[in-house]
Amino acid sequence: MADLTHVDSSGAARMVDVSEKDVSKRVAVATGRLRTTPQVVTALRENSLAKGDALATARIAGIMAAKRTPDLVPLCHPIAISGVKVELEVTDDGVDIAAQVKTADRTGVEMEALTAVSVAGLTLVDMVKALDPAAQITDIQVVEKLGGKTGAWHRDE
Amino acid sequence: MADLTHVDSSGAARMVDVSEKDVSKRVAVATGRLRTTPQVVTALRENSLAKGDALATARIAGIMAAKRTPDLVPLCHPIAISGVKVELEVTDDGVDIAAQVKTADRTGVEMEALTAVSVAGLTLVDMVKALDPAAQITDIQVVEKLGGKTGAWHRDE
Amino acid sequence: MADLTHVDSSGAARMVDVSEKDVSKRVAVATGRLRTTPQVVTALRENSLAKGDALATARIAGIMAAKRTPDLVPLCHPIAISGVKVELEVTDDGVDIAAQVKTADRTGVEMEALTAVSVAGLTLVDMVKALDPAAQITDIQVVEKLGGKTGAWHRDE
Amino acid sequence: MADLTHVDSSGAARMVDVSEKDVSKRVAVATGRLRTTPQVVTALRENSLAKGDALATARIAGIMAAKRTPDLVPLCHPIAISGVKVELEVTDDGVDIAAQVKTADRTGVEMEALTAVSVAGLTLVDMVKALDPAAQITDIQVVEKLGGKTGAWHRDE
Amino acid sequence: MADLTHVDSSGAARMVDVSEKDVSKRVAVATGRLRTTPQVVTALRENSLAKGDALATARIAGIMAAKRTPDLVPLCHPIAISGVKVELEVTDDGVDIAAQVKTADRTGVEMEALTAVSVAGLTLVDMVKALDPAAQITDIQVVEKLGGKTGAWHRDE
Amino acid sequence: MADLTHVDSSGAARMVDVSEKDVSKRVAVATGRLRTTPQVVTALRENSLAKGDALATARIAGIMAAKRTPDLVPLCHPIAISGVKVELEVTDDGVDIAAQVKTADRTGVEMEALTAVSVAGLTLVDMVKALDPAAQITDIQVVEKLGGKTGAWHRDE
Numbered sequence: 001m002a003d004l005t006h007v008d009s010s011g012a013a014r015m016v017d018v019s020e021k022d023v024s025k026r027v028a029v030a031t032g033r034l035r036t037t038p039q040v041v042t043a044l045r046e047n048s049l050a051k052g053d054a055l056a057t058a059r060i061a062g063i064m065a066a067k068r069t070p071d072l073v074p075l076c077h078p079i080a081i082s083g084v085k086v087e088l089e090v091t092d093d094g095v096d097i098a099a100q101v102k103t104a105d106r107t108g109v110e111m112e113a114l115t116a117v118s119v120a121g122l123t124l125v126d127m128v129k130a131l132d133p134a135a136q137i138t139d140i141q142v143v144e145k146l147g148g149k150t151g152a153w154h155r156d157e
Numbered sequence: 158m159a160d161l162t163h164v165d166s167s168g169a170a171r172m173v174d175v176s177e178k179d180v181s182k183r184v185a186v187a188t189g190r191l192r193t194t195p196q197v198v199t200a201l202r203e204n205s206l207a208k209g210d211a212l213a214t215a216r217i218a219g220i221m222a223a224k225r226t227p228d229l230v231p232l233c234h235p236i237a238i239s240g241v242k243v244e245l246e247v248t249d250d251g252v253d254i255a256a257q258v259k260t261a262d263r264t265g266v267e268m269e270a271l272t273a274v275s276v277a278g279l280t281l282v283d284m285v286k287a288l289d290p291a292a293q294i295t296d297i298q299v300v301e302k303l304g305g306k307t308g309a310w311h312r313d314e
Numbered sequence: 315m316a317d318l319t320h321v322d323s324s325g326a327a328r329m330v331d332v333s334e335k336d337v338s339k340r341v342a343v344a345t346g347r348l349r350t351t352p353q354v355v356t357a358l359r360e361n362s363l364a365k366g367d368a369l370a371t372a373r374i375a376g377i378m379a380a381k382r383t384p385d386l387v388p389l390c391h392p393i394a395i396s397g398v399k400v401e402l403e404v405t406d407d408g409v410d411i412a413a414q415v416k417t418a419d420r421t422g423v424e425m426e427a428l429t430a431v432s433v434a435g436l437t438l439v440d441m442v443k444a445l446d447p448a449a450q451i452t453d454i455q456v457v458e459k460l461g462g463k464t465g466a467w468h469r470d471e
Numbered sequence: 472m473a474d475l476t477h478v479d480s481s482g483a484a485r486m487v488d489v490s491e492k493d494v495s496k497r498v499a500v501a502t503g504r505l506r507t508t509p510q511v512v513t514a515l516r517e518n519s520l521a522k523g524d525a526l527a528t529a530r531i532a533g534i535m536a537a538k539r540t541p542d543l544v545p546l547c548h549p550i551a552i553s554g555v556k557v558e559l560e561v562t563d564d565g566v567d568i569a570a571q572v573k574t575a576d577r578t579g580v581e582m583e584a585l586t587a588v589s590v591a592g593l594t595l596v597d598m599v600k601a602l603d604p605a606a607q608i609t610d611i612q613v614v615e616k617l618g619g620k621t622g623a624w625h626r627d628e
Numbered sequence: 629m630a631d632l633t634h635v636d637s638s639g640a641a642r643m644v645d646v647s648e649k650d651v652s653k654r655v656a657v658a659t660g661r662l663r664t665t666p667q668v669v670t671a672l673r674e675n676s677l678a679k680g681d682a683l684a685t686a687r688i689a690g691i692m693a694a695k696r697t698p699d700l701v702p703l704c705h706p707i708a709i710s711g712v713k714v715e716l717e718v719t720d721d722g723v724d725i726a727a728q729v730k731t732a733d734r735t736g737v738e739m740e741a742l743t744a745v746s747v748a749g750l751t752l753v754d755m756v757k758a759l760d761p762a763a764q765i766t767d768i769q770v771v772e773k774l775g776g777k778t779g780a781w782h783r784d785e
Numbered sequence: 786m787a788d789l790t791h792v793d794s795s796g797a798a799r800m801v802d803v804s805e806k807d808v809s810k811r812v813a814v815a816t817g818r819l820r821t822t823p824q825v826v827t828a829l830r831e832n833s834l835a836k837g838d839a840l841a842t843a844r845i846a847g848i849m850a851a852k853r854t855p856d857l858v859p860l861c862h863p864i865a866i867s868g869v870k871v872e873l874e875v876t877d878d879g880v881d882i883a884a885q886v887k888t889a890d891r892t893g894v895e896m897e898a899l900t901a902v903s904v905a906g907l908t909l910v911d912m913v914k915a916l917d918p919a920a921q922i923t924d925i926q927v928v929e930k931l932g933g934k935t936g937a938w939h940r941d942e
Contacts (some may be wrong), residue, residue: 482680611765
């Protein structure tokens with residue numbers, strides 16, 4: 001028997017088996033926000049930060065982080081991501097962050113979308129922290145997912 | 158001359174040179190929160206989640222992520238982290254997350270502390286999302302830093 | 315012709331082509347052991363080690379390492395792991411380690427299971443080495459594999 | 472709607488969606504060259520470099536790098552590589568490098584082959600730079616690809 | 629004796645011991661070129677490529693790759709990089725790539741600068757290959773190094 | 786106060802602070818063994834394995850793994866390794882593996898040496914498992930360490 005039944009594992013972390021789940025198209029969208037000062041908002045709009053182009057850097061960091069999700073989140077499955085977009089919109093009190101991840105695989109991609117948002121947010125903080133050491137990343141959440149056995153889910157707001 | 162003066166690089170991202178900064182002891186503390194449902198709070202307190210021990214998993218994910226910071230945040234310097242603690246406290250509406258990172262190096266460790274908090278938060282979401290697909294990570298911020306040229310900084314609250 | 319026939323490559327390392335192999339469900343189980351002192355065994359049972367919870371840390375390290383196998387073992391194929399369990403049992407002279415890895419892909423997962431066991435073992439040594447610098451990891455081996463063209467294999471004992 | 476239509480993203484980097492592309496067998500071959508001194512060529516032929524066996528090291532570095540392509544090239548998709556060969560041939564003025572990568576997936580493997588050649592070249596430079604600080608990697612290019620919607624492509628020469 | 633004298637290792641790869649070398653400020657500059665078509669040059673100048681902003685993406689990829697050098701080049705030492713700049717200049721037949729890396733450590737940073745140039749070049753190829761499958765990376769070389777025991781070195785041209 | 790005193794963390798994993806420890810030269814040597822069949826021993830001696838040169842591949846995998854130790858072992862500190870050697874000796878019933886790691890840093894390098902031995906062993910198994918699915922890695926242990934506050938330690942045998 002290939003199951004490890006000889007050891008009681010109640011409560012122990014495990015990566016759950018998804019080999020019975022269908023390969024299907026799945027999409028997840030997550031969002032979050034950087035909260036910072038008007039001075040930083042102006043610098044972002046003028047691309048005048050000392051470390052360089054914060055928005056391009058954060059966008060790429062978010063895309064790359066989506067691919068690193070299983071290296072970071074211990075029980076996430078490695079997954080064949082088929083597309084990632086990270087969108088950043090400068091607002092009057094910070095930056096709105098959104099990430100959309102697509103796959104055709106056995107698990108959803110919510111964690112990949114959330115990781116993209118988080119690392120894009122961390123990158124923005126890194127770019128602005130000399131001007132605003134109190135910058136905050138907040139409201140990181142899934143807003144929509146499509147596909148898979150559970151089907152579509154939309155955040156109520 | 159070793160400087161790249163022949164190309165105009167205004168606005169281009171760069172990893173700023175810190176070789177003139179002093180090696181000194183530095184500490185940073187960052188915090189954040191998972192917001193979730195009473196049902197999940199109960200499951201966390203009883204360690205009854207299907208994926209296993211969420212708090213131990215998130216704590217270790219946060220510690221490991223602190224070490225991966227320069228792989229994730231494009232302009233962060235690789236740094237010799239000398240200690241990391243991640244603390245998690247289950248509250249009535251979620252989990253309070255705190256990370257403390259220490260170093261004896263040329264740059265501060267705020268990004269490492271923020272990354273530890275973010276990835277601990279992502280890991281908690283991964284553990285609870287089957288029960289609460291709307292779980293949120295919020296208020297990721299530096300609360301204190303010590304050491305370096307700029308000295309101590311404490312968040313006002 | 316897309317083959318590199320113009321260079322003699324006898325003896326040179328290569329990642330063998332598996333594109334003709336079938337995608338099928340495959341399972342591998344590997345085991346190993348930490349050998350240490352009675353003092354450490356007591357500390358493991360009481361969870362009183364200075365570095366913290368050794369068993370939870372080793373379990374998560376083993377799961378994460380299974381995903382890193384192709385980064386570590388040069389000729390291993392990247393593979394879509396669909397599930398990992400690492401089980402640890404404290405015995406009178408150490409810890410028995412077992413890892414089960416499942417996939418639905420073109421190659422077996424023996425290396426993933428062996429890597430999970432090895433890194434769980436390394437993590438245990440790291441947690442206990444202040445008390446027992448002579449701790450040993452031993453008997454790392456595949457005990458069972460299922461699926462694939464060669465079918466089931468069980469270790470004789 | 473799962474598309475991020477509320478943000479204008481013209482010009483912003485994105486990982487394009489390949490979920491509609493067919494899973495098919497694909498092959499890519501890339502080549503490049505190390506240009507160095509006759510003294511180094513002799514040392515390579517005699518395997519007498521201070522750092523050890525340059526050809527075996529470069530070959531393995533190239534194979535491993537092919538697997539790391541999506542970690543290095545921001546918009547590359549993670550892909551299930553099914554085979555990699557790196558061939559090195561010492562010539563009178565350096566080393567000819569060739570890499571062949573195979574997959575059965577949704578995107579081509581040109582970037583994987585080019586990455587294998589580049590990192591094999593970087594490794595050769597590292598092995599010889601004590602003798603030849605002016606060593607050069609050059610002519611890194613795709614020479615052939617097979618499979619996928621666009622079909623076969625061969626470099627004209 | 630801590631040396632492994634019982635095994636003959638002639639010709640075997642090793643990471644040479646640098647613990648006797650001085651910690652000192654060191655700089656390296658490397659360059660390379662992307663060779664492509666006039667059509668791509670126009671698209672780069674107009675930032676109209678389908679995958680998005682190629683120059684910003686390549687710059688960040690190069691900076692991040694400099695930090696990954698010891699993960700890619702087997703015998704490179706892990707090193708505390710203190711600064712990285714990657715400069716890209718669109719020319720009439722492609723893109724000139726230059727990378728400058730600084731450190732205050734025990735080894736030079738030529739490999740880090742060469743890796744930054746190579747991966748910036750690979751990223752440019754990835755961005756333009758839909759328009760120009762024959763794009764080439766060429767002339768990757770160190771042009772200058774400062775610091776360390778051997779002192780300043782400049783490429784003759 | 787930068788300490789996280791508001792949360793009881795007894796038993797929780799942490800990366801202990803080493804910032805008070807001295808930077809000093811440290812060496813560790815670890816050993817292990819591959820146990821396999823006479824058929825495999827012959828193939829290793831003749832370099833006739835289907836996957837290629839097993840000894841060169843395992844040696845490089847071990848060296849690279851030493852650098853990845855803090856990515857694999859959760860509570861290990863990132864450390865500036867200054868030298869690594871991996872020695873392999875084919876014996877009548879397998880391969881003796883030895884790794885020596887040197888540093889000039891704040892912690893010992895036992896874990897780096899043990900990781901090098903383990904991953905060299907895993908790589909050997911990967912190269913031979915088609916011929917010997919029962920191959921075993923065994924007796925992974927530290928045999929010597931020098932330097933640091935605790936000074937020299939030698940395994941009794």
